Amino acid sequence: MGSTLSLDEKATVKRVREFFTDDLPKLQLMAHIRLSSVSLDAMPTHHSNDNTAVDKMTKQVQARLYLDEMVEALSILPDIEQKVITLKYIDGLQWFAISERLHLSVRRLQEIMQKALNDFGTAYTETLDLIG
Template sequence: MYSTNTILPRGWLGVDLLPEIDEKATIANVRKFFDKDFPRLQVMAHISYVDIKSPIITGMPSQQHYGNLVDDKLTAYANANALLDRVLDACRSMRHPHREFMEKRYFKNMSWLMINQSSGYSPRRCQQIINEAFLQFAEAFQDTEDFRVFK
C-alpha cells in the first residue's frame, strides 16, 4: 500500500494512462485543417439557396440525372454546418488567450502581424500560444476528428 507521501511513478499500474503526443505532428495536422479545410468548410456551410433549384416534375422525358442534386447540396450544407458547430464547441473549451488567438486568426481572418500587434505579446510568445491552441483544439475535437499523433 502506498502512503500519502509516496509519489507514484509514471505508469505505476503498468500502463501509461495518457499516451504521449507528438506535439509537432499534431500541431501540423491542426494547422493544415485550419489553413486548408476550414475555409472550404465555411464556404460549404453557406451554400446559397438560390443555387438549389426545385426539380421539375412533368410527364415529358428529360435528361437523365444521376442522384438527386438538391439532396446532395442540402446534405453537404447540413454536414458542413454540423461540423462547424463542433469546431466552435472545441474552440469554446480553450483557455484564454488561446481561444482569442484562434478567433482572431480563423474566424475574423486577421493576419498574424495584426494579431501580434494587438496582443502585446512578443512574436515568439504569439507562436507558442497558437501552438498551444492547436494542441488544445486537437484534444477537444478528438471525438469528431482525431488530429493527434502519438509517439
C-alpha cells in the first residue's frame, strides 16, 4: 500500500511529528506533568524573557491547556490510532514492541501512524498553530 497522502497531509504529518518529538516534552516540563497511557484519560505560549513566578505560572497554565487540548484531540481518533500514537510518542516504545503488543506488522503500524498523525493534526490544528 503506497502513500496516498496529499502534500498538505504530508506537511500536517511532519508538523505533528515535530509536535510529539519536540513540543510535547517541553509542554510536559512546563506543565509539571508526565503523560502516560494510564493517566491519559485523567488529564485535567506565552513568550517572555522574564523569569518571575507569575511568568512561570502563566507558562505552566498555558502548557496544561495545550496538553488538555491534545488529550481531547487524541480522544476523537479511532481507537487503533490513539493506541499507536500513545505507544510510540507518549510511552516511547519502539516499533517492534508496538508490533508485539498490538499484533500488527511494523509496516501496517507505520501506515496507521501516517493516518493517525494526519487525523490528529486536523483535530489539533489551531493549537499546533499557537505552539509553532
